[in-house]
Amino acid sequence: MGTDATVLAAQLQQTGAADPAAPTAGQAIGLLRKAYDQAPAALQQVPASDKKMFVTPALFNAYLANLEGSSADLAIVNTVDGYTRVSFRGVQVIAMYEWDTILTDLNPAIFVDQSAAATGNASQGVCYCATENLIIGSDVTDPEGSFKVFYDDLEEKMFFRGYFKLGVQFLYPSLVQWGIVTA
Numbered sequence: 493m494g495t496d497a498t499v500l501a502a503q504l505q506q507t508g509a510a511d512p513a514a515p516t517a518g519q520a521i522g523l524l525r526k527a528y529d530q531a532p533a534a535l536q537q538v539p540a541s542d543k544k545m546f547v548t549p550a551l552f553n554a555y556l557a558n559l560e561g562s563s564a565d566l567a568i569v570n571t572v573d574g575y576t577r578v579s580f581r582g583v584q585v586i587a588m589y590e591w592d593t594i595l596t597d598l599n600p601a602i603f604v605d606q607s608a609a610a611t612g613n614a615s616q617g618v619c620y621c622a623t624e625n626l627i628i629g630s631d632v633t634d635p636e637g638s639f640k641v642f643y644d645d646l647e648e649k650m651f652f653r654g655y656f657k658l659g660v661q662f663l664y665p666s667l668v669q670w671g672i673v674t675a
Contacts (some may be wrong), residue, residue, distance in 0.1 A: 522619075526671055532666045547586070
């Protein structure tokens, strides 16, 4: 998704990081502010409860560090059904821990640095989007994949077996805002 023209057009940067891989608390909240404030009009009109900010773990921890010790942390960090819920201006902030592994192992073009001094992909970023805009795609019709459903009379159970790929994509670029931390 990172090299897609619509994604690049919806991307903004939080510059000035001494180490883009380890953003400071100020850079984290700065990037979240930019993503929120510069979001397309269509995304701004979606109610906060129907949007999410998916962030890398380092950005999440830096944002939490920004909240610690302030009087606002109780209003922004709540426990809901036993889970800690962190939000920014009413929008839930979710740490995507698997992004670190994916970025390290595969180096996909998720957070492409478009600046003139770009050296490749950035490792810290945010995806601010309407949750109804996210869809799952699969290749179930691929001849190399398969999906089987069968019933075992002996055990009286239904069994499902599938071999296929799944992915996630967004429907409308106007409901997505990307941001990265750069030097």
